[in-house]
Amino acid sequence: MTSARVRGAILISGRGSNMAALLQHAKLDDSFPVQFALVVSDKIEAAGLGTATSAGVKTAALKSCREGRSVWEAELQSILEDEDIDLICLAGFMRLLSADFVAAWEGRILNIHPSLLPDYPGLDAQAQALDDGAAEAGCTVHIVTAEMDAGPVLGQSRVPVQPGDSVDELSARILAEEHRLYPQCVAQYARETLASKEQAHAG
Numbered sequence: 001m002t003s004a005r006v007r008g009a010i011l012i013s014g015r016g017s018n019m020a021a022l023l024q025h026a027k028l029d030d031s032f033p034v035q036f037a038l039v040v041s042d043k044i045e046a047a048g049l050g051t052a053t054s055a056g057v058k059t060a061a062l063k064s065c066r067e068g069r070s071v072w073e074a075e076l077q078s079i080l081e082d083e084d085i086d087l088i089c090l091a092g093f094m095r096l097l098s099a100d101f102v103a104a105w106e107g108r109i110l111n112i113h114p115s116l117l118p119d120y121p122g123l124d125a126q127a128q129a130l131d132d133g134a135a136e137a138g139c140t141v142h143i144v145t146a147e148m149d150a151g152p153v154l155g156q157s158r159v160p161v162q163p164g165d166s167v168d169e170l171s172a173r174i175l176a177e178e179h180r181l182y183p184q185c186v187a188q189y190a191r192e193t194l195a196s197k198e199q200a201h202a203g
C-alpha cells in the first residue's frame, strides 16, 4: 500500500548537504511522508544540483534576473506549480523571499538555520556565535515568515562550543546536527499536515 505523501521542493544556493540528507531520508525510509519532486537553485554553479541529478530528482537553476525579484519569484512559482509542489524546504538557500511570496505559501516554507534562534539570525551565524563568546551553539528548523530567520520553531539541536574552535570546526559540528534535525522536523511537519488534511476531509 502506498501512503499519502506531501510533494516537496528543496531550494538551495550551494553545496546542498542538507538537501542530500533530506533526499537520503526520503529514499531510505519508506514511511518518510514527503516525496521530493524538485530541487531549485538560484545559482547555476551550485554543487547540490549535481547531487540532486545523481539522486534522480528533477532540478532547475534560476539565476537572478535583471527584471528583479518579482519576476524571479513568478518564474519560481510557475515551476513549483508545474510540479504540484505543496511544501518548500530551504536548505542553504541564501536569497530572501519577498513578503508576498511567503504570504502565498503561508506556513508551507521551512528553513534550517545554523544557530539557536532567536540568537544570531542572518549571515555567518557560526562566526557570530564565536565572536560573541557563546558557550553553546546549534541549529534551528523553523517555519518561514516574512521576517528573516524569525518564524515558529519546529526543532532545535544544541552542540558545545569547544575552546579554540575555528568557524570551520564549529560549522562542521553544527552541520552534523543539521543533517539529523532537518529530516526529522520535515517528517514530523508533513505527518501533521497530512493528518489535519485527512481530518478536514473526514469532517
Ligand code: GAR
Residues within 6 Å of the ligand: 012, 013, 014, 015, 016, 017, 018, 019, 091, 092, 093, 094, 112, 113, 114, 122, 123, 124, 125, 175, 178
Ligand atoms: C547550512 O549550515 C545551513 O544551515 C546554512 O547554510 C549551510 C548550507 O549548507 N543556512 C543559512 O545560513 C541560512 N540562513 P548546505 O548547502 O551544505 O546544506
